[in-house]
Amino acid sequence: MCQDLVAAGLQRINVSMDTPVREKFAHITRRDALPQVLAGLVECEKYPSLRPIKVNAVAVRGFSEEDVLAFAELARRKPYAVRWIEFMPLDAEGQWDRDDVLTGSEIRAIIESRYPLVPIQDDRIGTAQRFAFADGAGEVGFINPVSEPFCETCNRVRLTADGQFRTCLFSRWETDLRSSLRAGASDAELEQLIREATWRKEMKHEINDPGFQRASRSMSQIGG
Ligand code: SF4
Numbered sequence: 001m002c003q004d005l006v007a008a009g010l011q012r013i014n015v016s017m018d019t020p021v022r023e024k025f026a027h028i029t030r031r032d033a034l035p036q037v038l039a040g041l042v043e044c045e046k047y048p049s050l051r052p053i054k055v056n057a058v059a060v061r062g063f064s065e066e067d068v069l070a071f072a073e074l075a076r077r078k079p080y081a082v083r084w085i086e087f088m089p090l091d092a093e094g095q096w097d098r099d100d101v102l103t104g105s106e107i108r109a110i111i112e113s114r115y116p117l118v119p120i121q122d123d124r125i126g127t128a129q130r131f132a133f134a135d136g137a138g139e140v141g142f143i144n145p146v147s148e149p150f151c152e153t154c155n156r157v158r159l160t161a162d163g164q165f166r167t168c169l170f171s172r173w174e175t176d177l178r179s180s181l182r183a184g185a186s187d188a189e190l191e192q193l194i195r196e197a198t199w200r201k202e203m204k205h206e207i208n209d210p211g212f213q214r215a216s217r218s219m220s221q222i223g224g
Contacts, residue, residue, distance in 0.1 A: 002043040006050050013044060014054045020070045024063070045079060052081045059102040060087050068110040076115070076137040083128055083141040089207060090169060090219035104129070104142030111140065127154075151204035157197075160223055165194060168202040169222060170215045 017037055019025050025034040044053050057064070057071060068084075075082040084107050089096035108131070111117060117131035120139060127150060128141035144150075158166045163178025175197040177190060185193075206212045215222075 002040070002047060002050070006047045010050060012052055012054070013050060014056055015041060015044075016056050016058075018057045018060075019064070019067050020074065021067065024067075028063075041078070041080065051079070053079060054083055055080045056083045056085055058085045058087055059104075059107055061100050061102040064102055064107075065110065068107050069114060072111045072115055072133075072140060075140050076133055078138075081130075081139055081141060083143055085143040086146045088145055088169070088219075089212070089214055090222070092218035092220055094214065098146075101146050103147040104144035105147065108142060145205065146207055149204060149208070151202075157194075157201070158222060160217070160221070165197055166217075166222065167197055167200065168205065168215075169219070170205040170207075171202065172213060172216045174216065 015037065017025070017034075018028055020034070022032070022034045025037075026032040041053065041055070044050055055071075055074070057067070071082050071084075074080060084104055086104060087096065087101050108117065116134035117140070118134050120130040120132050122130055127145075128143050130139055130141045132139045154168075156168075158169075159177070160166065160174075163176065163181065164174040165177050166174050175193055177193060180190060180193060
């Protein structure tokens, strides 16, 4: 579908690929689809206007360590910006455990045991700490919401596929824009709803605080 998506105006893409090992991929996604994902990425490479091609991997202790250098090599060989994301308590099964969090700094140390990295200065508000390989071949990034929260610079809000406006991944409340739309709300009325919700945007997640309560939806229901 890449050609059609680019023709329709797609300029950047994020692909979730938590492991480059076929059996492990099938285990965590419950489908043996790694070859299709890799074929899709190769197709994306053909369209230079489709950049960056980001490959996002969620790191889980005891699962991801052995994949770190393979992903680093992918980032060096291909025009992909590989991003490691710390495991957050947004899993549908509610099985997240703090001990499962493999931190970004631990992953970086594994990469640097073979490939030295240098930070990329980036003044935009972003979630990833970006690094280039010291020899100039590609880049990797680390999104460390558990070990190094960056909520104070967060400017993200989200609209779910079912029309609910969320002001934080960890929100326990939502603003129902779908019902307002279906009731014939004007653009100005929708804007007002969005403004009011955004004024109440959460200061931070509370993963590291006592009494942390899970979000009202899991990540797959929010949509990333
Ligand atoms: S405020 Fe919420 S959405 Fe923003 S970085 Fe913090 S946890 Fe993530």
